[in-house]
Amino acid sequence: MNLRWPESQPVLGGDPVALRSWRASDVEAVYAACQDETLQNFASVPSPYTMADAEEFIALGAVVWREHSGVNFAITDALDEVIGAITLQNFVEVELTCEVAYWVADFARGQRVARRAVELTALWGHEELGLEQLILKIQRENTAALAAALAAGARPTGLTVDEEHKGIVRNYSIYEI
Ligand SMILES: CC(C)(COP(=O)(O)OP(=O)(O)OC[C@H]1O[C@@H](n2cnc3c(N)ncnc32)[C@H](O)[C@@H]1OP(=O)(O)O)[C@@H](O)C(=O)NCCC(=O)NCCS
Incomplete structure (x- = not known):
């Protein structure tokens, strides 16, 4: 079995939370969101985070889609403004698995945005792309990320992994959906 990559990256959901491909005009929103201390602490983004980092991240979206190595979605609100990011990465095609990572801009938190994303x-990963398993790696102390994952239906695998993040080895619990 292979994954079924559609020709173009889809738009998922709608009002009030949609997922779409990144646009060059999203750069300011990404730059601003990535200044947040919580995001800097838990998400895999460069520190300090520059405009060049935001431009690179946005440009990468088209590249990973073309290569079938990832799916980078902007999370947007009813006005099509960026309120977060969710990324499918580290695909293992033979196992039909990938990892999911996400962040929500500080001003949009607490409104079930991450849960919906x-x-x-x-849903799209299983039904359309043909994934068997989406993996979420969450630090024990990241209460919000864990709550969002569980609310979306993720289940603990019982496995943990140590990985270096910004110079510190951290322990991640592995969840699946
Ligand atoms: C983690 C993060 C994405 C959550 O985004 P969010 O949109 O605020 O989360 P949601 O509103 O979808 O929350 C979903 C559920 O978790 C709960 N929740 C959210 N934050 C919580 C917190 N700090 N403590 C306890 N529960 C929390 C909500 O009440 C909600 O539960 P419900 O649906 O039963 O009401 C956001 O805090 C963030 O971007 N953090 C920094 C980056 C990060 O940690 N990314 C994850 C790396 S694995």
Whole structure:
């Protein structure tokens, strides 16, 4: 079995939370969101985060889609403004698996945005792309990320992994959806 990559990256969901491909005009929103301390602490983004980092991240979206090595979605609100990011990465095609990572801009938190984004990607990943399993690696102390994952239907695998993040080895619990 292979994954079924559509020709173009889809738009998922709709009002009030949609997922779409990145646009060059999203750069300011990404730059601003990535200044947040919580995001800097838990998400895999460069520190300090520059405009060049935001431009690179946005440009990467088209590249990974073309190569079938990832799916980078902007999370947007009813006005099509960026309020977060959710990324499918580290695909293992033979196992039909990938990892999911996400962040929500500080001003948009607490409104079930991450929960909806995980639900939408999991549904599309299973039903359309043909994934068997989407993996979420969450640090024990990241209460918000864990709550969002569980609310979206993720289950603990019982496995953990140590990985270096910004110069510190951290322990991640592995969840699946
Ligand atoms: C983690 C993060 C994405 C959550 O985004 P969010 O949109 O605020 O989360 P949601 O509103 O979808 O929350 C989903 C559920 O988790 C709960 N929740 C959210 N934050 C919580 C917190 N700090 N403590 C306890 N529960 C929390 C919500 O109440 C909600 O539960 P419900 O649906 O039963 O009401 C956001 O805090 C963030 O971007 N953090 C920094 C980056 C990060 O940690 N990324 C994840 C790396 S694995």
